[in-house]
Amino acid sequence: xxxxxxxxxxxxxxxxxxxxxxxxxxxxxxxxxxxxxxxxxxxxxxxxxxxxxxxxxxxxxxxxxxxxxxxxxxxxxxxxxxxxxxxxxxxxxxxxxxxxxxxxxxxxxxxxxxxxxxxxxxxxxxxxxxxxxxxxxxxxxxxxxxxxxxxxxxxxxxxxxxxxxxxxxxxxxxxxxxxxxxxxxxxxxxxxxxxxxxxxxxxxxxxxxxxxxxxxxxxxxxxxxxxxxxxxxxxxxxxxxxxxxxxxxxxxxxxxxxxxxxxxxxxxxxxxxxxxxxxxxxxxxxxxxxxxxxxxxxxxxxxxxxxxxxxxxxxxxxxxxxxxxxxxxxxxxxxx
Amino acid sequence: xxxxxxxxxxxxxxxxxxxxxxxxxxxxxxxxxxxxxxxxxxxxxxxxxxxxxxxxxxxxxxxxxxxxxxxxxxxxxxxxxxxxxxxxxxxxxxxxxxxxxxxxxxxxxxxxxxxxxxxxxxxxxxxxxxxxxxxxxxxxxxxxxxxxxxxxxxxxxxxxxxxxxxxxxxxxxxxxxxxxxxxxxxxxxxxxxxxxxxxxxxxxxxxxxxxxxxxxxxxxxxxxxxxxxxxxxxxxxxxxxxxxxxxxxxxxxxxxxxxxxxxxxxxxxxxxxxxxxxxxxxxxxxxxxxxxxxxxxxxxxxxxxxxxxxxxxxxxxxxxxxxxxxxxxxxxxxxxxx
Numbered sequence: 001x002x003x004x005x006x007x008x009x010x011x012x013x014x015x016x017x018x019x020x021x022x023x024x025x026x027x028x029x030x031x032x033x034x035x036x037x038x039x040x041x042x043x044x045x046x047x048x049x050x051x052x053x054x055x056x057x058x059x060x061x062x063x064x065x066x067x068x069x070x071x072x073x074x075x076x077x078x079x080x081x082x083x084x085x086x087x088x089x090x091x092x093x094x095x096x097x098x099x100x101x102x103x104x105x106x107x108x109x110x111x112x113x114x115x116x117x118x119x120x121x122x123x124x125x126x127x128x129x130x131x132x133x134x135x136x137x138x139x140x141x142x143x144x145x146x147x148x149x150x151x152x153x154x155x156x157x158x159x160x161x162x163x164x165x166x167x168x169x170x171x172x173x174x175x176x177x178x179x180x181x182x183x184x185x186x187x188x189x190x191x192x193x194x195x196x197x198x199x200x201x202x203x204x205x206x207x208x209x210x211x212x213x214x215x216x217x218x219x220x221x222x223x224x225x226x227x228x229x230x231x232x233x234x235x236x237x238x239x240x241x242x243x244x245x246x247x248x249x250x251x252x253x254x255x256x257x258x259x260x261x262x263x264x265x266x267x268x269x270x271x272x273x274x275x276x277x278x279x280x281x282x283x284x285x286x287x288x289x290x291x292x293x294x295x296x297x298x299x300x301x302x303x304x305x306x307x308x309x310x311x312x313x314x315x316x317x318x319x320x321x322x323x324x325x326x327x328x329x330x331x332x333x334x335x336x
Numbered sequence: 337x338x339x340x341x342x343x344x345x346x347x348x349x350x351x352x353x354x355x356x357x358x359x360x361x362x363x364x365x366x367x368x369x370x371x372x373x374x375x376x377x378x379x380x381x382x383x384x385x386x387x388x389x390x391x392x393x394x395x396x397x398x399x400x401x402x403x404x405x406x407x408x409x410x411x412x413x414x415x416x417x418x419x420x421x422x423x424x425x426x427x428x429x430x431x432x433x434x435x436x437x438x439x440x441x442x443x444x445x446x447x448x449x450x451x452x453x454x455x456x457x458x459x460x461x462x463x464x465x466x467x468x469x470x471x472x473x474x475x476x477x478x479x480x481x482x483x484x485x486x487x488x489x490x491x492x493x494x495x496x497x498x499x500x501x502x503x504x505x506x507x508x509x510x511x512x513x514x515x516x517x518x519x520x521x522x523x524x525x526x527x528x529x530x531x532x533x534x535x536x537x538x539x540x541x542x543x544x545x546x547x548x549x550x551x552x553x554x555x556x557x558x559x560x561x562x563x564x565x566x567x568x569x570x571x572x573x574x575x576x577x578x579x580x581x582x583x584x585x586x587x588x589x590x591x592x593x594x595x596x597x598x599x600x601x602x603x604x605x606x607x608x609x610x611x612x613x614x615x616x617x618x619x620x621x622x623x624x625x626x627x628x629x630x631x632x633x634x635x636x637x638x639x640x641x642x643x644x645x646x647x648x649x650x651x652x653x654x655x656x657x658x659x660x661x662x663x664x665x666x667x668x669x670x671x672x673x674x
Binding site: 031033059064065067069070071072073074075076077078079080081082083085100101104105109110111112113114115116117118149150152173174 | 410412441442443444445446447451453454455456460461463464465468470471472473474475476477478479480482483485501502504505506508509512664665666667668669671
């Protein structure tokens with residue numbers, strides 16, 4: 001896969017970009033530590049931490065026992081008392097084991113204590129389907145955490161943003177949850193050298209267009225871009241918005257786009273019902289942008305089932321490029 | 337830090353602490369008692385709403401376990417945490433103001449009884465989730481070790497929390513990483529209504545320490561000196577880099593679990609028996625027996641505590657209510673708020 005990059009610029013994979021961000025953070029800030037299962041000599045289940053332990057040592061690149069709840073809580077306690085932990089879940093699904101600490105503690109403690117503390121905690125979640133790992137290693141749970149005030153939730157779709165959002169998360173005094181799509185780890189793209197941040201809460205327009213706004217997250221951004229290229233042959237000019245942040249959502253970018261195109265498709269991998277697309281749709285429906293709509297909003301989300309094992313079933317359980325194509329043709333040609 | 341007197345025939349607390357510290361400890365025990373009685377009374381009179389978990393009868397455990405701590409040391413506390421706050425030096429007026437839901441309370445009225453915290457004094461907060469503070473305490477100890485602050489964390493939890501998965505995960509990690517944390521289990525015999533006999537496979541919770549290769553000791557949690565002796569040794573061990581310990585303070589809450597409790601799971605006789613083992617007169621007697629206070633001093637300390645509580649209630653009553661348009665303030669840190 002290619003991240004629409006310029007060939008003369010330095011390229012890294014999405015995983016390498018994340019590793020570079022963590023390396024910069026560990027080098028520049030002695031309070032940063034990495035915690036997670038098998039992130040040391042093993043290099044992480046997806047080789048994201050890689051060899052960082054060799055450079056920074058086991059005190060700063062800490063293997064935890066297989067204790068997601070306890071490990072997450074240790075990270076919360078450390079963040080409350082002077083460290084800046086980056087906590088890696090081996091798979092985002094395992095966050096279910098740690099929801100107590102994420103939702104009841106990390107997210108709420110500042111509020112419960114009347115603002116007397118902050119929790120500068122970063123959590124990384126390898127997410128999404130497409131690896132044949134079936135139902136307990138493949139889901140997309142960003143909407144669960146996006147529902148929790150006190151958390152910020154981001155979903156980088158490019159190597160550049162993967163690095164920039166992680167460095168932004170580290171500068172943020174509040175807990176930031178980063179959902180990294182496993183299928184993107186090997187994707188290459190341009191990544192600037194050195195330290196830079198990508199703003200949390202800002203969407204990116206990946207392709208300008210005038211006929212339909214496709215608001216997509218994570219891996220779906222790339223499927224939407226492929227669909228947009230094909231739609232061009234049909235004379236349909238699609239605008240592709242990479243939402244990048246689920247909470248807080250970039251209202252202005254989405255609403256401006258909808259006012260311009262008059263049509264919207266939301267594409268996201270999490271289960272369709274009560275998902276990210278529901279919020280985007282409601283945001284439009286509750287605003288003046290609603291008056292600009294020439295057609296109903298379409299949501300393309302995950303099927304109402306766990307992620308299945310069989311590769312064809314697995315594909316059928318999440319939106320695919322042809323689904324976006326068909327939806328765009330329908331919505332532009334008034335067939336909805 | 338204990339200032340040791342070399343006479344091993346004396347009770348530990350008398351040897352370890354100055355008369356001034358011991359008088360302060362007795363005062364704090366009275367303050368916990370009077371605070372909770374005052375809270376209960378205010379609740380009955382409709383001045384405060386919600387619920388509360390009273391630790392009346394457990395004052396030797398909360399105050400004794402915090403004797404060896406400085407403001408740099410941390411604690412994590414529980415839903416039954418008023419005593420821990422007082423032990424760690426909380427201002428009673430701000431505690432009452434929090435109960436009354438006032439802007440002048442510790443949490444500006446956002447937390448209530450279950451979330452009183454004072455990070456400036458190392459109190460990381462009570463916790464509404466049973467076992468919620470256990471891994472957080474381990475994290476605080478990890479910070480102390482990594483940042484080299486020398487701070488020790490005392491992690492309070494109840495007998496109920498010892499059956500949470502968080503207990504296992506937290507104690508195991510603390511031991512594997514040899515962190516400066518003391519796990520203080522206040523075993524008051526019941527997790528809400530369910531007795532430890534019905535919920536816990538070992539007789540003494542301290543036995544579980546063996547599974548984490550750390551020292552575990554069970555003491556009479558109503559005996560101030562016994563509590564300090566055990567907890568101070570564990571704090572010292574943590575401070576010396578020798579790792580975590582588990583101390584189990586056997587105690588009893590006189591009141592129900594919370595306001596909904598009808599006390600159908602325990603007998604009047606049992607409650608009366610424990611009320612006969614009131615830790616506060618026992619502490620006063622200990623100090624009188626060793627000529628640290630007179631009976632008149634005790635009466636004066638109690639009167640002083642009563643006055644502090646009366647003033648605190650007055651402060652709370654006069655406090656301003658939070659502004660309704662600030663309901664979402666403090667969800668995020670201002671610079672980053674979206």
